Amino acid sequence: MNRAITPHVAPQQQQAPAHEFSMQFTSTPRGARLARRLVSHRLHDWGYPYDYTPNETMTFIAAELTANAVRHGHVPGRDFHLRLTATAIALRIEVADTRTERCPAPGDLTTPPTDTESGRGLYLVSQLAHRWGVAPRVGAPGKQVWAELRLPQ
Template sequence: MTQQTVITDEFTLRLSSTRRGARLARALAVQQLTEWCGVPYDSDAARAVGLVTAELAANAITHGHLPGRDFRLTLRLLPKAVRIEVTDTRPERLPPRVATETAPADATSGRGLLLVEAYADRWGCTVRDAYTKTVWAEVTVVAG
């Protein structure tokens, strides 16, 4: 018998593969979390969901972007967590299975997956077709 994840609600939106699109993804994720769970914007859960969404979206626009193609943000409310999914158009560019600190100490980027690992309970990548990949993370949320 396989265990199935129960999804109680879902939110999906296509956003432009730009820095503005990534910022909007973060804001919308926090907004949706507060609507679903009633947690304050400045709560640890909201900060974690915002940070994880921002990192996944930034990776999508940096490493998963093709000109003229958007990325998709999907949020799924699970019984005790929020699953954040960011789908981009570069399935051949998979994230490393384990985040490693390879960036120099003074670099301004290169640590995004380390942050995702730190704030998410689980994360991974799924390729379902030849055109897209979805990087996902689940963050535990305690309702307010």
């Protein structure tokens, strides 16, 4: 697994996504919870059952990224955007928010202390995803945090 933060790049596969889901959510805990649930449901509908490891892993990653968008990327009156895609070889999630000044720095990602109650989200994403990164949002202010999970062949 590539655990480093990499610049925004297109997925390694050059094929168009077989499935795509995209939606805006309110920047509230309820919006993050709904986004997480819809990711799991969409993956199930696309043939990745709820109890299949890629569904569980992507749902967890979605929970972390959407919670971060609500907690650290919230701008009053602005929503966050989620995009989920699936190809034959990978699942990809992108969560965009409107905060530009709260962007994780690549050098800051270290193993979190065991005695803290928070601060593990992106570290866990880095351990679960095969690739992930942060990029400026295209066509709007803010940032996009994305993660990719290769599918078993």
